[in-house]
Amino acid sequence: MRLLTNLQWLDVDGALADGWILIEQDRISDCGHGAAPQLAEATVESLEGAIVLPGFIDLHCHGGGGGSYLSGSTEEAHQAALTHRRHGTTTSLVSLASASHGDLLRQIEVLLPLVADGTLAGIHLEGPWLAPDYCGAHDPNVLRGVADDQLAELLASGQIAMVTLAPEVDGALAAIPRLVAAGAVVAIGHTGADAAVIKQAIEAGARVATHLFNAMPPLHHRKPGPAATLLLDDRVTLELIADLEHVAPAMLELAIRVAGPDRVALVTDAIAAADDGDGDHRLGNMDVVVSGGVARLREGGALAGSTLTQDAALRQLVEVVGVELAAASTMLSTTPARVLGLSDRGQIAPGLRADLVVLTPALEVLDVIRAGVRVD
Structure with a gap:
């Protein structure tokens, strides 16, 4: 279980807001805006304020x-x-x-x-x-x-x-x-x-x-x-x-x-x-x-x-x-x-596949996560 923190992702109004994303295996198990939950069993990864979009x-x-x-x-x-x-x-x-x-x-x-x-x-x-x-x-x-x-x-x-x-x-x-x-x-x-x-x-x-x-x-x-x-x-x-x-x-x-x-x-x-x-x-x-x-x-x-x-x-x-x-x-x-009828991806939401693009404020790619796994 990985908890991505100190990041920005789009809220329901389409604005970037501070938030967090929890990944379990290949899925987003939870996500939210504001302070991240305290989860003893999760490995915490700070993204240093990066922007996260769906893959x-x-x-x-x-x-x-x-x-x-x-x-x-x-x-x-x-x-x-x-x-x-x-x-x-x-x-x-x-x-x-x-x-x-x-x-x-x-x-x-x-x-x-x-x-x-x-x-x-x-x-x-x-x-x-x-x-x-x-x-x-x-x-x-x-x-x-x-x-x-x-x-x-x-x-x-x-x-x-x-x-x-x-x-x-x-x-x-x-x-x-x-x-x-x-x-x-x-x-x-x-x-x-x-x-x-x-x-x-x-x-x-x-x-x-x-x-x-x-x-x-x-x-x-x-x-x-x-x-x-x-x-x-x-x-x-x-x-x-x-x-x-x-x-x-x-x-x-x-x-x-x-x-x-x-x-x-x-x-x-x-x-x-x-x-x-x-x-x-x-x-x-x-x-x-x-x-x-x-x-x-x-x-x-x-x-x-x-x-x-x-x-x-x-x-x-x-x-x-x-x-x-x-x-x-x-x-x-x-x-x-x-x-394509792919209802398990295309957004950041609980239950969807953990496909994420981590970007700088200038929208340059820092990291890519596909089905919960970091792309080398």
Whole structure:
């Protein structure tokens, strides 16, 4: 039993207040504000006034620390997970990019043990059912319509937690109810569909917008298209990449003001280059060059994921966009937990998993606790 004291965490009004957190095994057994209880059986750890937030949850991540989830390497997958964990992400989906059917099956097979042991929370298929005109950094040569037999094989693992598709692609609308029935969250992305088709996809069961504003037509006053339609539908949770390259601060503020933090999930869309410096990298079959922390395809220059970590997203939301800390925490933890149906995390409360990020007043990571265990 560990009693964390001399810390600040958010109270019911969203303000930082002095408090304490009691951890037993992998759970928060109690927590409160004010003076900590006297517990003879507990090991007391003073956090010297640090800020404590719930562990971050990332719905969209391709890699980090030099490791790619697309590589087919267990070692690289572990490296990517650990890299983001050290930056406060205690729960993450693994996002695969568009690839041949055989390559996707091989990648899934390598990742399944990491899902089974809890290293990863599930698999996100970003494609291959994407619109060629909005494929971004995905290999256009492997994009295709939905084939029933291939979809069945991909779903057979039972660990596909999310699927991103463009609803205008052949077979995509019909596939949405099938995906939902299989337990996957369906996200709309890499799409040029008009508002009517986007609404059809939502009615069919799609509930997430993959990196809103990116890989879709921009907002237009006579053609609402995907961005406006997704933004205005209260059933849809909006992914936002807050690296300030993918989306300008004013557009981040616009989305958050319109939808509210309960409908926004901050994501990294990180590739292997996250926390690995500038240089040459790959995203699936595509060559990527990272310069100044910005990842772009070598050919054509399209943004190719990001080098973002969730702690950096937190700082940029608070310091540049001007979002309140409580709202940022909701978008980093509470909202994505709800999207994944993870009722045991995303907040600091008794009975929930002890996933905590310990931060300086400048929101730099000091320590990370995942399921009650300190991350090395």
